Amino acid sequence: MMRxxxxxxxxxxxxxxxxxxxxxxxxxxxxxxxxxxxLILFLSMLPYFSIDVERVMFFIxxxxxxxxxxxxxxxVISVVKGDNSxxxxxxxxxxxxxxxxxxxxxxxxxxxxxxxxxxRPLWKARFLSILLTFGMLVVLIIIFxxxxxxxxxxxxxxxxxxxxxxxxxxxxxxxxxxTIIVMIALLCCLYYFAPRINISFRYVLPGAITxxxxxxxxxxxxxxxxxxxxxxxATYGSLGGVIVLxxxxxxxxxxxxxxGEINAILKKSASARNNLDR
Numbered sequence: 001m002m003r004x005x006x007x008x009x010x011x012x013x014x015x016x017x018x019x020x021x022x023x024x025x026x027x028x029x030x031x032x033x034x035x036x037x038x039l040i041l042f043l044s045m046l047p048y049f050s051i052d053v054e055r056v057m058f059f060i061x062x063x064x065x066x067x068x069x070x071x072x073x074x075x076v077i078s079v080v081k082g083d084n085s086x087x088x089x090x091x092x093x094x095x096x097x098x099x100x101x102x103x104x105x106x107x108x109x110x111x112x113x114x115x116x117x118x119x120r121p122l123w124k125a126r127f128l129s130i131l132l133t134f135g136m137l138v139v140l141i142i143i144f145x146x147x148x149x150x151x152x153x154x155x156x157x158x159x160x161x162x163x164x165x166x167x168x169x170x171x172x173x174x175x176x177x178x179t180i181i182v183m184i185a186l187l188c189c190l191y192y193f194a195p196r197i198n199i200s201f202r203y204v205l206p207g208a209i210t211x212x213x214x215x216x217x218x219x220x221x222x223x224x225x226x227x228x229x230x231x232x233x234a235t236y237g238s239l240g241g242v243i244v245l246x247x248x249x250x251x252x253x254x255x256x257x258x259x260g261e262i263n264a265i266l267k268k269s270a271s272a273r274n275n276l277d278r
Contacts, residue, residue, distance in 0.1 A: 010265055011258075014113070020257045023109040027102065027253030028246055034102035034133075035249070096130060103129040103136070106256060110194040113260040114267070120196055132190060139186040143179050180216075184208045187256075191263055203267045211259030218251045 014020075107129055111119060120128070187208035192201060 007265070011261060014261050014265060015258065018112050018257075018261065020254065020261065023105075023112060023257050024250055024253035027105045027109060027256065028250040030105040031102040031249045031253065032246060034100070035245075096133060100126065100129040100133045103133045105253075106190065107132075107194045109253075109257050110191065110260045111196060113257065113264040114195040114197050114199075115264075116196050118196065128193065132193060135189060136186060139182055142182055180212060183212050183215075187211050187259065191260060195260075197267075199263070199267055203270065204263050206266060207259035207261075207263035210262055211255050214255035214258060215252060218255055219248070222248055222251060 104125060107125060119125070184205075185208075188201060188204050191204035191207055192199060
């Protein structure tokens with residue numbers, strides 16, 4: 001119990017010293033700029049898989065706050081239903097540069113968490129952010145496949161076989177667990193490659209798990225608050241969806257910073273113990 005209290009106290013001090021709120025706000029701004037290019041790139045691939053628009057919107061509504069999902073619904077429908085061969089080419093070549101801006105902000109936040117003094121050259125940092133952005137896109141596609149095609153697979157199986165209700169529930173739980181595992185694996189890779197420091201995977205796993213849990217709780221809690229208490233449309237009018245999106249991205253960035261700070265504390269503690277042993 002005492003160790004938990006000491007660790008929490010250290011975490012709060014590190015978050016204050018490293019300007020966690022400011023880093024989260026910076027990430028939210030660049031994520032906002034990156035979200036729509038990434039969305040265009042992601043959606044441009046979907047017509048080749050012959051996926052219903054309703055299923056696409058269901059996935060987006062579960063991942064984004066409701067007001068934000070409603071705000072982009074028209075654009076999603078037009079992209080999914082349209083002929084996007086040229087758009088896909090442009091997206092791959094052009095929008096990935098803009099989309100990597102959010103990852104660049106994440107890299108800077110992680111270097112701040114680990115107190116990195118010497119940063120990568122500009123071209124190396126941008127190249128790394130582009131690679132990590134591509135990796136994140138692949139993971140998003142995997143999560144999408146688990147969400148959409150997992151449901152299709154279950155519908156297909158149940159149409160031929162009368163599965164017990166317990167089996168269907170177990171399948172849904174398994175799909176959710178796999179999604180969580182994929183998200184943790186993604187964050188482990190991001191926390192491992194982002195800071196310019198040598199770090200073992202055992203020091204990135206705790207932060208990845210924490211950030212995943214925090215992000216899930218934040219998304220659920222924020223959606224509940226917006227649906228039941230936060231009437232942003234009455235206050236901001238047509239900008240309500242944008243305000244909700246910015247707040248959600250800020251909280252997402254904050255959860256990522258907290259995960260990175262946890263990894264940094266564990267790494268610094270291990271280094272201090274090793275120096276004492278010597």
